[in-house]
Structures are given as C-alpha cells and as structure tokens.
Amino acid sequence: MTNLSTSALRRVWQLLWGLLAVSAVAVAFGAVSPYLIGDPENSTMPLNPDAPAHFLTIVLHAAPGGLALLIGPFQFVGGLRRRAPKVHRVLGRVYLICVVAASAAAVFATMISTSGLAAQAAFYLLVAAWLYTLAQAYRTIRRGEVALHRIWMIRNYALTFAAVTLRLYLGLGVMAQTVDPTLTFEAVYTASAWASFVGNVLVVEYFIVQRALRPLVGRGRGRDGASEVGARRPAEHGSQEHGSAARAPVAEQPV
C-alpha cells in the first residue's frame, strides 16, 4: 500500500472515530442527564407504576453506563495509550466498574420494565454479552495477551455503543410511525432494542476479521497464523502486571 493510501485510510479512520466519539458524548449527556436530577417526572421512559424502584434502577444503570460510553472512544486511541499507559489502565478499570454496575442495575430495570417480553429478552441477552466480553477482555490482559484484549474490548464497546444505536433506531422508528400509523411504539421499541446490538456486532465482527485476522491468514500461510493473535507482548500495557513476551503482529489500531 502506498504512503498516500495509508494516510488517506488513516484520515477515514480518524473521521469514523470522531463520529463515534461525538455520538457517544451526545447520548451520554443527552439521554443520561434527565436521570441525574433525581425526579421521576423527568423520566423519558414510561415507568412501571407497580414498581416504585423502577426510576432508581434506571438512574443506577444510566449513570455508570453513560460514563462507560464516554470513556470508551479514548481507550482506542493508540497515541494516548502509548504516551500515557497509566491513564489507559486507570480509565480501563473505571470502565470495567461502570459496565459491571450498569449491567447489574440493567438486570433489575429489565425485570420491571414495561417494554414487553421481546424487548426484555433483548436486554437480558445484551447484558450477558456485555459482561462476557468484558470478562474475556479482562482475562486476556491479565495474561498479557494485548492483541486479544484489544479484540475483546472492541466487541465490548460495540455493545456499550448499543446505547447510541438504540436511540438512532428509535428516532427512525418514530419517523416511520408517521408514514405507517399502524406501527405501535412497542413494535418500534422491540425492533430497535434487538437491532441496536445485533447490527453493531455484525459490523465489528466484519472489522475484526478484515483488519485483525485476515492479514494473519495471508502472512501465516504454511504456519499457524492464529497463534499470533494470542501472542503476548508488554507494549503500551507494558508493566509486569500485564505480563511480557513477543510483539503480536495483529493489525494496529486505526486511531
């Protein structure tokens, strides 16, 4: 690849990262702030009249969820990770705590949600995938497998980003209701809840195969390319805490 196309590609990734960061900040502030005032009257979600704790569960879920959404984009900036690995580690731990707290509260919010069984099933699945990918990301970095840690964090943040895509699909669904008045809000909400993470998962899996795994298959012809993904290296996580070994040649981060 020529230098020109490499720098053009870099600009595309920077633009995409900018869009991701701006939409994450917009949703983190726009959707979460009504819940920080502490008045159930401000809830943008219909509250369950039989569950007085509904509002509280959403507050306890949305506040750490919003913080995780804000932290995520900065964790993917390679330059920041290299220049300030300690900041990356501290923010990583804060992100981890936020996702665990937001997940726990989301389980209770889902139980008492008035959104219907199909949407509730989507939220339970999302919580399970959110925690599983987080656990894998944590396990791999503790073993010093930086390249695998990065892949699991991309997967995890794609699920965190469901908070953004959910609101995008909800907006489109509400617009669709004006075209088709028979479309109920429950149908729009359920479809948006499922699409919010299924779409993100498909996009990032494509990205992971094309950017991280495909180059290894080409490079590793005649040897076990897959083992390179799990190779350990200190890199920017560099401390002994994260182990040490050879540099893994998985595709570098775009930003």
Ligand code: HEM
């Ligand atoms: C990725 C895993 C997530 C799951 C499974 C999840 C699940 C839920 C559930 C079940 C509710 C309550 C819905 C109801 O009561 O009917 C909810 C509401 C909410 N969530 Fe999440 N959520 C996730 C991520 C996030 C993130 C990262 C944010 C950060 C902005 C967030 C912000 C909110 C807000 C603000 C509400 C209140 C409803 C609204 O005003 O739109 N969620 N979420």
